[in-house]
Amino acid sequence: MADVKQLVSMLQELDDNLVGCMRCGMCQAVCPVYGATFQEGDVTRGKIALLENLAAELVENPQGVSEKLNRCLLCGSCQANCPSGVKIMDIFLRARAILGTYQGFNLVERAIFRGVLQQPGLFNSLLDMGSKFQGLFVKDASNVVGTSCAPLFNSIIGDRHFPKLAKAPLHQKYASLDIPAGKSGLRVAFFPGCVTDKMFPNVGEACLKVFQHHGVGVFMPKNLACCGIPALASGDRTAYDKLVTANLAKLAQGNFDYLVTPCGTCTATLKEIWPLMADSLPADQREAINRLHHKIMDVTAFVVDVLKVTLPEAQTGGKKITYHDSCHLKKSLGVAAQPRKLLQSNSNYEFVEMAEADRCCGSGGSFTLKHYDLSKTIGQRKRDNIVQSGAQVAAAGCPACMMQMMDMLSHNHDNIAVKHVMEVYAESL
């Protein structure tokens, strides 16, 4: 544990960004955590004031500030709406790293971020075992939603209704791929992301089907590592840097025109966070990140904007389907129209908007693990909006949001299925 003086001087480095907050309070309108608690310490303005006053030594207890800072989904809603243009994500990620270093990490976090996640092979085989044994203690909670709860694990994970770990994760079926460009003349690097790989391999397969249909070549190296955001969000900069380095090495092994992912969080991390947090990496890796930046895309944006596929007009009369804007897709990457177009192109469905489609679902990666009650309160509002839209299917472009939506819908005994946009599009081909 470092001393407080050192902590203060590290925090002062954030000052140029902190000072931009004019305390207007407009972030209260969009912050999902504030929306659930109405506590100023939970909204961006409060968190920034706390950091500033900790740096100015007006606040004495770093632990209290750290707790407030962690009550945050890193959803970026505040940054996207901040009239003063404060670089909020930059502040939060760096502050978490500074406070993380100051406080040290607990053993479980260290084991996960520095051990398991660093070794994709080990991570995969641990979870492969998990998926074989889970039948013993996972009972079906809701067939339509496709989730199951594990009463045995309730003490650790609350009474979540998560999808079962896939019987065969994507990497088991396709350890690696190296398919040349087809009629499109394009080749993508495919970064499925951990949740797609382990929970929703069908989403990965849907993407591969779409690539094949449109003659897009695919490069998927073996054992891609985690994108790094869980480690960074927990303030473990060292572990994060290692994950980025490992991924860069894998990605350097092939040629591709675009790097696409079906996960809004992975895309935003690779495209926005990697460059933002590159200052601690060696020069060649920083350059590699810069070169990659322009190639990284959400998969639905790739299909609509790059492949420019001709899509049939929206139809009425089919199963009603609605869409949730994942924060990282809409607010970080500006992807909102493309997934809607793909959903509308499937004539088996009729597209309906839900209210507050771009309001955070409350998942936020490890936030849901540490603050499940808060996450549930936020998720309930999303669930209510989905139900009120009258949809029979709820779609999203981020597997983490899909898990959260499944959990909420299943808990409420709603007969509403959750799908990835690419699954719906692939069905139409």
Next chain:
Amino acid sequence: MTKVSAALVKEFQSIVSEQNVFVSEAERMAYSYDAAVLEPVMPAIVVAPTDKEQLCKVVKLAYENDMPITVRGSGTNLSGCTIPSAEGNAIVILTNRLNRILEINEQDLYAVVEPGVVTAQFAATVAQKNLLYPPDPGSQAVSTLGGNVACNAGGLRALKYGVTKDYLMGMEFVDYNGNLIKSGSRTVKCVTGYNMPGMMVSSEGTLGVFAELIVKLVPPPKASKAMMAIFDDINQASEAVAGIIAAHIVPCTLEFLDQVTLETVEAATKAGLPVDAAAILLIEVDGGHVQMVEDDAAEVVAICQKCGARSVDMAKDAAHKNKLWEARRAALPSLARAKPTTVLEDATVPRSQIPAMVAAVNDIAKKYALRIGTFGHAGDGNLHPTIMCDRRDKEEFKRVEAAVDEIFDVALKLQGTLSGEHGIGIAKAKWMEKETNKATVDFSKNLRRALDPKYLFNAGKKVL
């Protein structure tokens, strides 16, 4: 450590439950500031009642224990109205859990609300019933109706539709004994007793705590038309404003952006604004009949042209209208991004004095070597000279403070007022006597003392 005894904390907890009392350092620090550029002051305790009865009991207990009381809505006021008093045992009472809309009466056109209801959410709810609640402060996405009443918030529509006070029909408030006082009514007319809601408007939390508000609703306009007029000379813009009013047309909005603001917005948005113009006016007329609105709009265009406008651009459709308004929407964000600190003033002058005021502000900017953009409500003379600075630069901030003082001076000389809508709070309390006189300040003090004998309601704000 909080300076409130454990026993007293327990008493508050027994009223509002444990989870609605906050005493940790981090939690208290989060209620030490608002949107004013002032030093934070930490309260000793923060309490969040969830209904009227709890609110009464909390006020009573705090008053009995000599705790300076600051009521807080969303903390967006720009004058330090919600910065707690520096006394060691100050309490902040939050209203944001008192956020229920109790009644919307479509026949009698009123609504009854709790004070913590968020303005824009309320406006959206009544809009679903095809009714309009007009006061629309720039902070409406987060501000509370209680805060709006306590600051008499105005907005873009103020010229035609008025400000918050014009929509307050009645209220219940808590006095220092924790009693509930009722005044005003659900009727259009009411002379029963003193007009206490009128007294509570812009009281900035110094006379009592609102528990319930009755507000007026109106039918929405059926048509509107927006346009942007560009002027090479600010006097021409001012003549156009006078000409429009003289023609007996009252636009719902009549906004003004000066050259520094135009330059700053253009640099930030690249929207293609005329950066060489002296000023632009953004004008919107509305009404109950499409033809009448068309006629008014055509006349406004003619008046602007007659006064020498370089060009007048009338919105063809909703998208075009949206584009015209973008310049106004981007004004504060662009000014705010230009430099770390944004000092947003709201000195207000009779509308004919706008050119004199803008010229004076520009001279002050030169004198103190500061960059000041001025935009605001040309229709009602409520200007927002906005100083772009960095509060960490102590020397510069001294100049900022001197410039602000001088801006007030000029506004008063031009027979204007210190503040059109942002309030007095801590920031401008010392100026009160200058605008009025000693007798007025004494009268205010007497009023205050009668309603708050221990001087605990928002001590240090409004009247010193």
